[in-house]
Amino acid sequence: MDSEKDKKRAIYCLTSKGAELGYRIKQLIGGDLFVYEKIKAEFSCLRFKRLTSLISEVFHAYREHIFITAMGIAVRGISPYIGSKEADPAVVVIDQNGRYCVSVLSGHLGGANELCKRIAELIKATPVITTATDTEGISSVELLAKKRGMHIENLSALKDVSFAMIEKEPVQLFDPDNVFPLDYPKIIKVSDETEWRKDIPGVWVSWKKTEALNNKLIVVPKSLIVGIGCNRGTKKEEIRDAVQSVFRSFGLNVKAIGLIATIDKKRDEKGILEFADEMDVAVKFFSSEELKCISVPNPSKTAEKHVRTKSVCEASAIAAVKMGQIVVPKQKFKNVTIAVALKKAH
Known part of the structure; x- marks a missing residue:
């Protein structure tokens, strides 16, 4: 072949x-x-x-x-x-x-x-x-999501949104970070969750977990970077459990993970690499020299003693997003520390 x-x-x-x-x-x-x-x-x-x-x-x-x-x-x-x-x-x-x-x-x-x-x-x-959207010259919601590397949570809701667009009916759009430029003349922009109407189909674009409805298409941008620190030899399952626990506690969608970040001493850390492969995301590594220059909310003397930087999870998450922000500060588990940062929309 x-x-x-x-x-x-x-x-x-x-x-x-x-x-x-x-x-x-x-x-x-x-x-x-x-x-x-x-x-x-x-x-x-x-x-x-x-x-x-x-x-x-x-x-x-x-x-x-x-x-x-x-x-x-x-x-x-x-x-x-x-x-x-x-x-x-x-x-x-x-x-x-x-x-x-x-x-x-x-x-x-x-x-x-x-x-x-x-x-x-x-x-x-x-x-x-x-396909009807193409023959009518209407934007395809799923194609836009695909081109932007976003995940559609509930494809079953697509039919209601597409039908409304084909029939030239109003469609709601909740997109607080302005990352989903849906080109449709009858868009009703929703700026607050309380404004969402259950009787009108729409597209909900967010990295947070939300209630699924039959006519509410949930599009998840890969906007979150997970900074990970761990003890040597920590298993993939323990890392996954820690990440999932953090995302549940803070109402985040795991499908929004776009990158994992950590210190370069973890280049051969099997648990992190396997977890990244399971999530189908890349891992970005930073040197201790790069990380120690970053101001973090929760510096650690223990981390500084072992890896010559006061932070791994928070500092690597911040380093990866550059102009973004921390949305979850360091969360400590037995062998893992987790922080989550949000990429700034371009």
């Missing part, structure tokens, strides 16, 4: 013309090219005997699927494996002559619409996109 960079994309071809087009697309954007075994091909490709059997094996292994087949063949092939908006990969179908490129599945979150437009432009095809 191709390099790891291209593993995300699979291209399926059933005819000679389709295989030629598939090879062309592979050359343009990369991917693994699967060609029906009876087709003669003078280029490198992977062979298959039955497309349905192949799809059952690889559907969840790729993030993007390009079928150069009839629409019905593609739909019948993928239908047993379609799950949800959150998990489904992008699916695009192209006719063998390359005239039409159709976005079929996971247009926004999976990226099928963007993939469709990209391929269409490259092969001079007509892109066919049927």
